Amino acid sequence: MSENIKVTGLNVWFDKNQALKDVSITIPKNEITAVIGPSGCGKSTFIRCINRMNDLVPKCKVTGRIEVDGKDIYDADVDVVEVRKRIGMVFQKPNPFPKSIFENIAYAPRIHGKDLDPSLQGTKVTKYTKKELAELVERSLRRAALWDEVKDRMEKSAYDLSGGQQQRLCIARTMAVDPEIILFDEPCSALDPIATAKIEDLLVDLKKDYTVVIVTHNMQQAARVADRTAFFYLGELIEFGETERIFEKPEQKLTEQYITGRMG
Amino acid sequence: MRRRTKERLFFMLFRGCAWAVGLALLIIVGYIVVLGIGVISWEFLTEFPRRGFTEGGIFPAIVGTLYLMALVMVIAVPIGVLTAVYISEYQGKSRFAGALRVAVNNLAGVPSIVYGLLGLGMLVFYLNWGFSLLASAMTLAFLVLPLVITASREAIQAVPSSLREASLALGTTKWQTIRHHVLPYSTPGILTGIILSLSRAAGETAPILLTGVVLTKTILPQDVWDTFMAMPFQLYALATRTVFEKTADFQYGTALVLLIMVVLMNLAAIVIRNRYREKYKW
Numbered sequence: 001m002s003e004n005i006k007v008t009g010l011n012v013w014f015d016k017n018q019a020l021k022d023v024s025i026t027i028p029k030n031e032i033t034a035v036i037g038p039s040g041c042g043k044s045t046f047i048r049c050i051n052r053m054n055d056l057v058p059k060c061k062v063t064g065r066i067e068v069d070g071k072d073i074y075d076a077d078v079d080v081v082e083v084r085k086r087i088g089m090v091f092q093k094p095n096p097f098p099k100s101i102f103e104n105i106a107y108a109p110r111i112h113g114k115d116l117d118p119s120l121q122g123t124k125v126t127k128y129t130k131k132e133l134a135e136l137v138e139r140s141l142r143r144a145a146l147w148d149e150v151k152d153r154m155e156k157s158a159y160d161l162s163g164g165q166q167q168r169l170c171i172a173r174t175m176a177v178d179p180e181i182i183l184f185d186e187p188c189s190a191l192d193p194i195a196t197a198k199i200e201d202l203l204v205d206l207k208k209d210y211t212v213v214i215v216t217h218n219m220q221q222a223a224r225v226a227d228r229t230a231f232f233y234l235g236e237l238i239e240f241g242e243t244e245r246i247f248e249k250p251e252q253k254l255t256e257q258y259i260t261g262r263m264g
Numbered sequence: 265m266r267r268r269t270k271e272r273l274f275f276m277l278f279r280g281c282a283w284a285v286g287l288a289l290l291i292i293v294g295y296i297v298v299l300g301i302g303v304i305s306w307e308f309l310t311e312f313p314r315r316g317f318t319e320g321g322i323f324p325a326i327v328g329t330l331y332l333m334a335l336v337m338v339i340a341v342p343i344g345v346l347t348a349v350y351i352s353e354y355q356g357k358s359r360f361a362g363a364l365r366v367a368v369n370n371l372a373g374v375p376s377i378v379y380g381l382l383g384l385g386m387l388v389f390y391l392n393w394g395f396s397l398l399a400s401a402m403t404l405a406f407l408v409l410p411l412v413i414t415a416s417r418e419a420i421q422a423v424p425s426s427l428r429e430a431s432l433a434l435g436t437t438k439w440q441t442i443r444h445h446v447l448p449y450s451t452p453g454i455l456t457g458i459i460l461s462l463s464r465a466a467g468e469t470a471p472i473l474l475t476g477v478v479l480t481k482t483i484l485p486q487d488v489w490d491t492f493m494a495m496p497f498q499l500y501a502l503a504t505r506t507v508f509e510k511t512a513d514f515q516y517g518t519a520l521v522l523l524i525m526v527v528l529m530n531l532a533a534i535v536i537r538n539r540y541r542e543k544y545k546w
């Protein structure tokens with residue numbers, strides 16, 4: 001296993017409320033890591049630190065280190081915009097733009113151009129040609145297993161799609177930026193079982209190319225898709241290990257209580 | 265039983281009030297339409313007034329009001345929208361933004377004559393702009409700025425934060441997110457606010473009365489430093505003359521044209537709102 005994200009001593013406060021307490025965890029490359037725990041335990045807060053989404057919350061304070069490929073993304077010389085290009089995020093509620101299906105995917109690549117090399121810092125941007133852009137959109141949609149369902153209505157509004165399709169559109173949109181890590185925050189909580197199954201299949205397929213971190217409140221889902229599982233409780237990382245081990249032989253009492261459903 | 269009766273009673277009361285309001289509006293509008301419609305003709309719309317506003321038309325007053333609206337728009341819209349963007353998107357912890365918000369909320373309640381005095385003292389005399397189209401437009405811009413800011417802010421804040429997050433998570437900058445998402449999605453609301461604000465400005469008399477409007481002028485304004493004629497003031501001036509009966513036709517005609525202009529602007533606002541409500545329903 002090669003490490004991809006190394007978190008050390010992460011603390012997060014929202015004003016005076018401490019949401020994460022001294023979390024240290026190493027997330028391996030090209031694997032799926034699930035984050036589970038009762039609601040309010042800090043799962044979203046945790047993954048939103050990895051792409052610095054919490055920067056947007058006014059009274060949020062973050063301490064500790066999050067190294068991605070050896071570089072602390074909270075260092076002063078790091079451009080947060082570059083961080084978010086490398087680390088994509090899919091949200092709980094599908095949030096496509098109120099634009100066409102094509103535009104949803106094409107938007108970010110058109111903005112960023114072809115130079116996704118962070119050392120250039122967006123100074124030298126080559127634009128995609130129309131044809132390249134269309135190819136990129138198709139590739140992203142295929143990768144998200146959505147192409148066949150939408151190829152005849154690329155100019156239609158993304159809002160005409162079903163919830164599950166919208167969520168796969170959001171996944172395709174994230175992949176079009178070519179990130180190396182994708183964070184999912186309960187991506188299936190608004191979806192029906194069939195749509196959920198499709199996303200789960202997709203997740204398993206994605207780990208060939210991406211490191212995946214997924215928050216889920218659904219333990220069966222964690223058991224089905226994740227290589228490793230992290231259990232959070234009241235802002236602390238209680239236990240982290242291979243999914244099978246966590247579910248079959250949890251070392252911590254709290255973990256056992258949670259996965260056996262004996263926790264309120 | 266008693267509760268039911270009470271319920272009925274209050275319902276009737278509410279309905280009565282609604283009817284009374286509707287009726288009052290109908291009477292006022294109906295009165296102006298009935299008395300003004302016969303006055304309006306091609307000549308009335310395209311000619312200068314003659315013989316002390318008993319012949320000819322109100323062309324220069326219409327043009328003056330349109331010039332004024334155009335200038336107010338040019339001044340108030342960019343400032344208003346940018347301020348709204350600043351308050352709602354960049355506010356952060358800034359004290360200044362908080363103070364600005366309070367100021368904007370309270371400015372909306374300041375009587376228009378006060379703006380007129382401000383324009384007279386500051387623009388006409390202190391800055392030495394003289395009685396001019398520009399001084400009047402600037403004064404009216406001050407007056408409608410709070411309205412433009414408030415409407416824009418509401419439209420901007422109606423854009424769900426999930427869309428901002430979606431954009432930022434793709435590695436766009438804050439400004440790109442505002443320019444490509446927040447502003448386009450809130451444009452219908454902002455436009456509606458702008459049109460309603462302008463229609464408010466179109467009918468104002470006090471601010472222009474003190475800063476640049478005149479009753480008669482033989483040519484159209486040549487530049488922004490020139491004085492101008494305008495419909496609401498013409499109406500006011502003719503109606504308050506001692507011999508107001510002689511110009512009654514002109515007054516009703518002017519009132520009707522002004523009314524039509526304002527109604528059209530409000531209709532445009534409604535159309536825009538409905539058209540886009542479909543497009544951006546989150």
Ligand SMILES: Nc1ncnc2c1ncn2[C@@H]1O[C@H](COP(=O)(O)OP(=O)(O)O)[C@@H](O)[C@H]1O
Pocket residue numbers: 014017019037038039040041042043044045046057
């Ligand atoms: N934007 C925010 N502002 C203030 N407090 C927040 C914010 N987001 C999360 N919190 C707090 O942080 C804690 C963890 O929340 P969260 O990470 O959303 O939990 P989870 O995703 O596990 O349900 C909660 O106590 C919550 O109230």
Ligand SMILES: [Mg+2]
Pocket residue numbers: 043044045
């Ligand atoms: Mg959450």
